[in-house]
Amino acid sequence: MGKLLVVGSVALDTVRTPFGEATEVLGGSATFFSVAASYFTNVELIAVIGEDFPEAHLSFLKSRHIDVAGLEKRQGQTFRWKGEYSYQLNEARTLDTRLNVFETFRPQIAAQYRSPGMLFLGNIDPELQLDVLNQVQRPSVVACDTMNFWIEGKREALWRVLEKVDILIINDGEARLLGQDANLVQVAKTILAKGPKHLIIKRGEYGVLMFNQKQVFGAPAFPLEQVKDPTGAGDTFAGGFMGYLSATGNLSDAAIRQAIVFGSVMASFTVEAFSLDRLRVLDYKEIEARFREFKRLTHFEDLS
Amino acid sequence: MGKLLVVGSVALDTVRTPFGEATEVLGGSATFFSVAASYFTNVELIAVIGEDFPEAHLSFLKSRHIDVAGLEKRQGQTFRWKGEYSYQLNEARTLDTRLNVFETFRPQIAAQYRSPGMLFLGNIDPELQLDVLNQVQRPSVVACDTMNFWIEGKREALWRVLEKVDILIINDGEARLLGQDANLVQVAKTILAKGPKHLIIKRGEYGVLMFNQKQVFGAPAFPLEQVKDPTGAGDTFAGGFMGYLSATGNLSDAAIRQAIVFGSVMASFTVEAFSLDRLRVLDYKEIEARFREFKRLTHFEDLS
Numbered sequence: 322m323g324k325l326l327v328v329g330s331v332a333l334d335t336v337r338t339p340f341g342e343a344t345e346v347l348g349g350s351a352t353f354f355s356v357a358a359s360y361f362t363n364v365e366l367i368a369v370i371g372e373d374f375p376e377a378h379l380s381f382l383k384s385r386h387i388d389v390a391g392l393e394k395r396q397g398q399t400f401r402w403k404g405e406y407s408y409q410l411n412e413a414r415t416l417d418t419r420l421n422v423f424e425t426f427r428p429q430i431a432a433q434y435r436s437p438g439m440l441f442l443g444n445i446d447p448e449l450q451l452d453v454l455n456q457v458q459r460p461s462v463v464a465c466d467t468m469n470f471w472i473e474g475k476r477e478a479l480w481r482v483l484e485k486v487d488i489l490i491i492n493d494g495e496a497r498l499l500g501q502d503a504n505l506v507q508v509a510k511t512i513l514a515k516g517p518k519h520l521i522i523k524r525g526e527y528g529v530l531m532f533n534q535k536q537v538f539g540a541p542a543f544p545l546e547q548v549k550d551p552t553g554a555g556d557t558f559a560g561g562f563m564g565y566l567s568a569t570g571n572l573s574d575a576a577i578r579q580a581i582v583f584g585s586v587m588a589s590f591t592v593e594a595f596s597l598d599r600l601r602v603l604d605y606k607e608i609e610a611r612f613r614e615f616k617r618l619t620h621f622e623d624l625s
Numbered sequence: 626m627g628k629l630l631v632v633g634s635v636a637l638d639t640v641r642t643p644f645g646e647a648t649e650v651l652g653g654s655a656t657f658f659s660v661a662a663s664y665f666t667n668v669e670l671i672a673v674i675g676e677d678f679p680e681a682h683l684s685f686l687k688s689r690h691i692d693v694a695g696l697e698k699r700q701g702q703t704f705r706w707k708g709e710y711s712y713q714l715n716e717a718r719t720l721d722t723r724l725n726v727f728e729t730f731r732p733q734i735a736a737q738y739r740s741p742g743m744l745f746l747g748n749i750d751p752e753l754q755l756d757v758l759n760q761v762q763r764p765s766v767v768a769c770d771t772m773n774f775w776i777e778g779k780r781e782a783l784w785r786v787l788e789k790v791d792i793l794i795i796n797d798g799e800a801r802l803l804g805q806d807a808n809l810v811q812v813a814k815t816i817l818a819k820g821p822k823h824l825i826i827k828r829g830e831y832g833v834l835m836f837n838q839k840q841v842f843g844a845p846a847f848p849l850e851q852v853k854d855p856t857g858a859g860d861t862f863a864g865g866f867m868g869y870l871s872a873t874g875n876l877s878d879a880a881i882r883q884a885i886v887f888g889s890v891m892a893s894f895t896v897e898a899f900s901l902d903r904l905r906v907l908d909y910k911e912i913e914a915r916f917r918e919f920k921r922l923t924h925f926e927d928l929s
């Protein structure tokens with residue numbers, strides 16, 4: 322089994338959807354990522370929490386065998402996010418963001434994490450992503466996420482990050498903003514020319530597209546009877562994807578395609594409940610069973 | 626080779642997209658349907674045109690071996706539609722609709738068409754769809770399309786149609802309106818309980834979902850470097866889908882899945898040019914080649 326280092330955010334979320342609400346529950350992109358990845362590989366988590374972070378959440382992460390020695394506890398409050406979704410469930414409306422201790426987060430990579438197996442740079446300031454890259458020995462695979470705020474505000478720094486990463490994982494709106502085109506094939510050409518070998522575009526309920534210099538892979542999202550809370554779906558996708566790649570240890574075409582399906586499978590579980598509640602009770606047999614359902618969902622016979 | 630009867634509209638379109646414009650070109654849902662289906666099966670077209678319908682368009686349909694003896698020419702002008710698309714290309718803005726001779730279209734099925742091999746009821750008043758069904762001997766497969774206008778205005782008549790059809794082919798917005806739920810799995814349950822054995826939901830650039838009582842099939846849309854004009858993509862999909870089913874003569878699971886891919890392949894060609902211009906110069910080898918590319922787009926290894 323490989324090792325996977327992730328740098329990102331841990332938060333306490335308050336979420337309302339048409340199907341219920343959850344107050345001050347475990348959230349944060351690196352949290353969803355780590356827990357999803359923990360089903361496949363050894364995860365090392367670098368993030369920051371405040372003094373108020375519940376001990377039970379730490380215990381849960383440890384129960385998933387996530388290495389939380391790099392989870393820095395600082396004076397002050399944990400990052401909080403509050404949002405709601407309409408019936409379409411496709412986009413969160415942010416009601417309140419309190420960065421708290423996350424505002425001054427400057428990831429310091431301790432000695433034991435400086436030779437990561439693979440590395441995922443969560444959605445933080447591109448300058449900090451570069452800073453993390455400078456602190457570690459370059460692993461076999463570096464992937465990263467970003468968001469509109471950085472694409473608009475720190476485009477130059479972001480391109481410098483992208484020169485150094487193997488895989489960029491973003492949603493379609495972010496991809497169009499970064500590639501400055503409505504057509505995703507054109508967007509992929511622009512982005513792949515800057516450095517990343519693989520571009521993965523998340524399209525929420527519509528699935529995922531992966532572009533590299535040689536090919537394209539497309540997978541629908543798994544159709545679910547009930548989606549309760551889409552929060553963390555994209556981060557869970559990235560966690561399942563990178564977790565599986567870390568387990569296989571390679572970037573072969575077959576591995577990447579299967580990793581995308583595992584990411585989609587993990588995301589399909591996350592949205593079935595609030596926070597990480599579905600992942601808390603998930604076992605690997607369920608993951609394999611849904612992977613096989615995914616195969617049945619997408620399979621068709623080739624021409625004879 | 627089977628026979629496929631289609632009842633619907635033939636029109637002259639004026640379309641503007643960010644990539645160009647076309648004035649008074651061949652359009653109409655039954656036109657796109659027929660030409661796409663003509664690559665797979667024998668098509669019989671029932672529709673209405675005005676005295677102004679250009680002879681060249683008739684010649685083109687005949688060159689595709691489409692039986693146009695049921696294409697009624699009446700006094701007055703051909704149905705005209707005028708629309709434009711923004712850079713997103715996902716939804717047309719209708720600028721002008723002139724039904725002209727289509728307004729009083731009452732399909733009379735001539736004796737030679739009353740035992741169709743398969744039947745596609747294009748997007749017309751559900752009362753007229755019922756009327757067509759009453760005029761013919763029920764074929765092995767009946768499929769139909771509809772639109773928001775009928776779902777909102779003639780829901781009861783539409784449910785009566787759906788009791789009698791095997792396959793409903795609509796887009797996601799229409800499906801949600803008809804099934805009165807945001808969740809497509811719930812929508813599918815509602816609709817399948819009313820009669821259709823298969824529900825096919827078209828999602829434009831995001832691909833297609835097919836639901837029946839036993840399973841779900843999902844296919845992405847083929848990612849294209851340039852989409853010039855999305856007009857007719859959905860009708861082309863339906864034509865390729867039904868054309869292939871008509872050629873195979875059965876509704877086996879494997880046939881339906883392949884038919885959906887052939888429909889997607891045909892739609893991917895249509896949007897590469899205005900009107901039916903890409904289909905005019907298409908040959909079957911290109912269709913097969915893109916089908917195989919579609920297989921590479923979606924294939925991943927199952928778990929060992």
